[in-house]
Amino acid sequence: MPNYQSSSVETARKAVAARLREVRLDARLKGHELAERCGWHKSKVSRIENARTPPSDTDVQQWCEACDAGDQAADVIAASRTADSMYLEWKRLQRTGLRRLQESRIPLYERTKLLRGYASHVVPGLFQTPAYASALLSVISRFHSTPNDTPEAVAARMARARVLHDAGHRFTMLVEESVLRHRIGDTKAMADQLGHLLSVMSLPAVSLGVIPFTARERSMWTLESFNIFDDQRVHVELLTAQVTLTAPGEVAMYVQAFMELRELAVYGAKARVLVTEAIQALSQ
Template sequence: MPRYQSSSVEGARKAVAARLREVRLDGGLKGHELAARCGWHKSKTSRIESARTPPSDADIRAWCAACGADGEADDIVAASRTADSMYLEWKRLQRTGLRRLQEARMPLYERTKLHRGYASHVVPGLFQTPAYAAALLSSVSRFHGTPDDTEAAVDARMARARVLHQGSHRFALLIEEAVLRYQVGDAEAMAGQLGHLLSVMSLPAVSVGVIPFSAQGRGMWTLETFDVFDDQRVHVELLTAQVTLTAPSEVGMYIKAWTDLRGIAVYGASARSLVADALGALG
């Protein structure tokens, strides 16, 4: 797994490693003895116990069996899968295409009361038009080499966007001005997207702040795209993976970053003017 400095992910993996070490010690085995019983190199035991190598389900079951602790295996496998779910590579999330990924997120969006987000590269998914989403998702599919189900994925993304008009949800999204200028799809698709964004900005449940290129007193650098769900959960989008953070200290750090960025964003007429300028630049 590529390294991502997250105490949530690292802490969960270290907890699994510590439990496996306890199982070995309780079984009265040394590291090389366990390795011999499992049929692997002794360095693998060390790497697993130091959380450098995440164990597979089979590794955990073999480990517990070698220590005479088969009854421990299911719980440790479950803990390992939980740790693994905090860092999910896109190739795993998208292995059957993009539609299921869009649908899988629906329950989270439906139960979230306050959704805060920051977009540094593309228009947030909730605000996308079908044409913009199709251009974006098809490029994602090509890059990651996943099954191309763009049409179905776009339909699922549009269905998810209905949450903007339902229930008592609130949405507070921050967008870098660069997002308005990066052309996704052809000029017609981009023009339609910017026009749609102007419409979304008028929704009563939505607050959109645009961070201008010329923002003064910028104390927070451009970050990766992230979303905060009800102060409980953060999704961070990397090139290779989605990272889910639930540790209060880390969630709080992203809320602090969002708050700092909000302080340099413009709203209302000023934000709409930046969108209109980008629209006009398309000719």
């Protein structure tokens, strides 16, 4: 797993490692003795106990059985899977295509009352048009070499966007001006997408801010795209994976970053001017 400095992920993995170590110690086994019982190289026990190598379900099962603690395997496996789910590589999330991933996120968006998001590269998914989403998801599918089910994935993304019109939800989103200028799809698709942003801005539940190229001296550098769900969890999108953060301190840090980025943005008429200028630039 690439090194992503998230204390949530690291802490969860260390907790699993510590629990397995306790199981071994309770069995009065040394590391090399456990490795021998499991038929492993002697260094494997050390790597797992030091959280350098995440154990597989089979590893945990063998470990517990070798320590005469088979009844603990299910709980340790559940904890290990929870730690693993905090860092999910796109190749795993998208192994059957993009449709199921889009559909799986709908319940989270439906139960979220306040969604705050920051986009530094592409238009937020909730605000995308079918043509823009199709062009973007096609590129993602090709890059990650996943089954190409783009039409179905686009339909699922559009279904998720219906939450914009449901009562009881608020959406406060920020985009860098570069998002308006980075062309996804052909000229018509991009123009329609920008026009759709103008429409989305008028929705009562939506606040859309644009951070202009000419923003005053920045108090925050450009970050990776992220979404904050009700102050409870943060999804951070990396090139290789989605990282889910739930530790209060980490969530609070992203909230702080969002608040500082929000101060750099323009809204209302000024934001509309930037979108309109981006539309006009498409014909130049």
